[in-house]
Amino acid sequence: MTMTAVAPATPATGSRIRWADFAPFIALALIILIGTLINSNFASHANLMNVITRSAFVAIIAIGATFVIAAGGLDLSVGSMMAFVTGIMIMAMNGLAPAYGDWAIAMGAGVALVVGGLCGLFNGLIVTVGRIEPFIVTLGTMGIFRAFITFMTDGGSLPLDRSLRDAYRPVYFGSFFGIPYPVLITLVVVLLGAFLLYKTKYGRRVTSVGSNAEVARFSGVSVGRVRTLTYVIQGLCVAVAAICYVPRLGAATPTTGQLWELQVITAVVIGGTLLRGGKGRIWGTVAGALILEIIANVMVLSDLVSEYLVAAVQGAIIIIAMLAHRFTSSR
Amino acid sequence: MTMTAVAPATPATGSRIRWADFAPFIALALIILIGTLINSNFASHANLMNVITRSAFVAIIAIGATFVIAAGGLDLSVGSMMAFVTGIMIMAMNGLAPAYGDWAIAMGAGVALVVGGLCGLFNGLIVTVGRIEPFIVTLGTMGIFRAFITFMTDGGSLPLDRSLRDAYRPVYFGSFFGIPYPVLITLVVVLLGAFLLYKTKYGRRVTSVGSNAEVARFSGVSVGRVRTLTYVIQGLCVAVAAICYVPRLGAATPTTGQLWELQVITAVVIGGTLLRGGKGRIWGTVAGALILEIIANVMVLSDLVSEYLVAAVQGAIIIIAMLAHRFTSSR
Amino acid sequence: MTVQALAHAPSGAAPLAMRAEGLCKAYGAITVLSDISLDIEAGEVHAVIGENGAGKSTLMKLLSGHVAPTDGRLFMENGSVAFAEATEAEHAGVVLVHQEILLAADLTVAQNLFLGRELTRGFMVDDKTMNRRTAALLARVGSVARPTDRVGDLPLAQRQLVQIARALLEDRKIIILDEPTAVLANDEVAALLEIVRSLREQGVGILYISHRLNEVQALADRITVLRDGRMVGTWPASELSQRRMAELMVGRELSMLYPEKRPVVAGEPVLSVTDLVVDDGVSQGSFSLRAGEVLGIGGMIGSGRTELIEGLLGLRPSHARRVEVNGREIVHRSVRSLMAAGLAYLTEDRKGKGLLVDASLAPNLTLQALDGVNPGVVLQQRREVAELKKAVSDYDIRVRSLTLDAGKLSGGNQQKLLLAKIMMSSPSIIIIDEPTRGIDIGNKSQIYGFIDAMVRAGKACIIISSEMPELVGLSDRVLVMREGRFVAELTGAEINEENVAYAATTGRHTAAAGEA
């Protein structure tokens, strides 16, 4: 019998740092760097504030989407839902304004939250109770919500009552110690989202359901309820985004929120959340939303491409970013 | 204690009838029935031929999508790709027309097939070699192809040379023994697709990759190659659809094929293919494409809903169809 | 419904923890279990044995609420119970450790353990306490995993230990262990048996399923035998020898388990591997295999045997100085090129890497040898069915319908299907990772015989096995791995359990499980 001596391999201790987890933030830093190099105006306070404020909507909705996707679902209806909630909210505010004055804004916001939650509940119940592919369900409700807002606006636009504009405007344009309100609101939503997903039982169950629904069920998790709730959270996030959105342009139109669903899902995926579920990266999602908005901003600020090709370059940058991410963090 | 000899049960071979497999066809029959009841003109030969002919595009592209989805992928770029291929094809035909006369049509069609295949290959390679979520890759290429066609048309439209129109028209409007050519072409594509997916080794590998890529890899299946090829097939199907499409409208515009990707995926899912892969239902897909087109047709024929709400009703019908399917075929 | 109090066991001493009466289970027209009645006493180990597909796992799922019986009743101390869900059974104190690993791969070990019953402080999950308690439980079951490891990153054996730890999280009345040791090696097995004994002492009733009859004999108080979905009977363990158990299971007399050792014929080397390094040195080594030889690779769990072989086949990132098969160098190492050169590999992870659980049997059987079975482009479906029928009889796959999905086969029958699958390509070199995992004793000898016949025919075989007797009984030469490296080579008379265990642990002698 021959025996060879072997040096004992030192077992790795401590949790390994996963580079992949940082990828979205590195990408964000890189894109900011490139932006700064391409156009000196990019790094101006005004421009950065604009971009960050603007990304609030997609970021807020994408937080909700992180829950839905982490639980193994998908929601394509968020853009239309946002338009629909905006419409209902404006109608409520306009209706309440004569009687309640500026209080109508708060009441309208309350209505928005309720409607958003209900829209989400509707999506969630069809997905879970009806056991239908979320892709199909939310594609259907996407059409439904979009048609409702078109109907409500008669194809035109549904403006907020003039008397409320001034009181409401600051919610988008105002700031608190130099930080615009939408950014603050996003921050609150992100912190709440991160707390809910990482620190509570519910969040644990969301990821378990997305990772392996069968195991979750055996472990006593009400898979249907957990999944449905993610859609409700998504609906509430959409409502919050709507509340920040209305003061910006003061109207709902049939094009409000169009194609946002794709931006939202892209933000979530760029942020490191897997579309198959089982994992949710709240902060990554925020980075993803910022990346998308900054790319668009840099494209306009730079004079590099024909207006026809802007979309191509954006698409290419996203793919290249994902490729770079893949090959730097390897597996 | 007694020892009982138990005769080994002989395993049954006959394939069970799965009701769920028939669901799309039952739904199709039902919607045709409803159409007939709502409007007597629905069942007219002319109308039915129109609807069936028109569903050819989505059906042909959806056959390709069935492969992609069965292998566990997704392609959101098909609508834009179709516009892009259409644009290239028209440019090729227009360029060749002076020299080759009507032969330019056949040559242009050849170009379309090559370009379609290459577009698919591009998608496929990024997904497999780059190992990036197909959702993101094809969302990116969707933007890229769309930007290309916008660029090629200068934001306007790219018409087919007049000299070719008459020779090319029959490909959409002509018929063979009363069967319109697009229907014949669809039939050929469907039969080829069904043969490829169900009767060949490649088809077996496609479903095995979609079912469990790891198992397929361990069994010596070149997962990447099989997946990439599904995208190429998708690209070829898009090209065939483009070939049928051009004689219908005679031009490519930046809005050609817009949102077709969603219709295509809906057709595939309604047809019974699971989005998570591992199974593909070619004939179901065809039924799905017909269902979508017939719903739209019935909506036009009936005067029941406000124009604004057409999209809502379509969305609702699809969801209801899926729900009905779920609860009748239950388990 | 009348609530009946649970009668005391005939033996008198211990109270009954659970009793099943007339349990039946059918899937559609397929009857899997009929009229099963058994009882479990508090503080006993009740073993359930039977051939592959006899219905053991199904019975356990009925007892633990994972599957609803089509007929029959369950009683616990306060009367008749009907578990609508697994969680109801867990509330009643009955927990099942599945034969298949059922854990959420994306979650950490601690998160899996506490899934559905997370500890909280206020609104917050109390990860600190959960991690601490998890660490304690992991230590108790002898796992080297850490509470914060992602389950998907763990080797199979560690995952199994995590499953067992999960069952121990709370006080239980009945713990059901379905082939808990199938993926464990001697050390872990010994630790597990200790745990089972101590649970018994605490008055827990334990249902124990295993194909390793020595374990059963060493551990069980009573033994119930199932055959083809029916009860054969229940006996006190002291009344049954291992041979008798096997006969009761199979319903006939058994022949020799291990084939007689062949005279060692030093054939030509058919596989030689020089300086293979898998994924940055996690596992590395050089070895060769000769025609007509069975090479065993031994080692502890996690010693890197699986990784080495998967690296060799290009299934993991790896590089090698030189790999030769039948004298020809393989330049581009990949599963495909090696399979084309005559290699076949049977994985230890049959659900994750071996079988398409959602596909039916024929596609599974022919997936690897698709080109062999179907020479052209077109599938020869008739031929596939013929091959399936042949495989079902050759490998004695117990299946009641040929159109069943592979995932619905019993664990052992899945293993046999997998074996049939890799043999479809008529390889000249086969590498089998845990060849008889979950295989009943009757079929084991069949598989051994099969390997023997193959090698006698001039082919060669590598066997990775955590089951010592199997490794020793089959191998002509044994390589032992530790920490990713080969540490010893045993030949001829050196091949015995002592030496293998010694080399695997360097000096630490381990008592193999169930040995007297």
Place this chain on the structure above:
Amino acid sequence: GHAQERDVKIAVSIPAATHGWTGGVVYHAEQAEKEVEAAFPNIDVIVSTASSASAQVSSLEDLSATQDLDALVILPFTSEELTGPVEQVKAKGTFVAVVDRGLTDPSVQDLYVAGDNIAVGANTATWLSEKLGGEGEIVVLRGIPTVIDDERIKGFSDVIAKSNIKILDIQYANWNQDEAFQLMQDYLAKYPKIDAVWANDDDMLLGVIEAVEQAGRSDIKYMLGGNGMKQVIEMVKEGDERTPISTPYPPSMIKSAVYMVAGQFNGQAPMRGSFLLDAPLITPENADQFYFPDSPF
């Protein structure tokens, strides 16, 4: 079902309400349906919307295959693509009225009520160039890449090219208020001095105004749109300094066309030929004639 006595069928095929202007078209088409059906008991108006050129062809096929159409009023998605299909409808003896975008083969049109997109761009450009004294730097927002957008931009840039005015930038904002807002924010960040903005459409103009107001930029002298949207006409009426004009491109042209067609089935003089709506500037003086408070647009 429809009342049997309605034996004249007029189909109205228009783009779906995807943004402000098409929303207006749908609104006016539906109004026309109600009014015409009320006024003429023998006429049945069928309105059909389509979300793409190909969907519009489909609905044409559906309508002409299943209904015996006496007349078709169509606002084509694109000229090129709809010419063939409309020709086929006409071949069955249907009276064809085309609105806004003329078909490639004008002989197909019995009646053509034309908006003039080139004029919308050109007139705005002429006014702007005059006001700026033929000098300055401006930015332009494009709509969705389609023929309308293309024509307007062409009309505008051809006129601008004759002056010394420089178009600093031109990008798509898809006739969407939001995207226009964002694009304008970026323009503002990019160019420290902008003399005027042309948004090509009043929907986008609203987004532009919001962005400019937020930035508090005083260098911008004019912000112009087009189409004559209700809110913008209000601004014109109030004599807004930076938006003193708009250009009408009334979606109500669809209604006019329906009326003209309906008229001829009731013994009124046959209406044939082309009716070109010009694009006069809407100014504070004449704004009242373009103001329809009940229209959604």
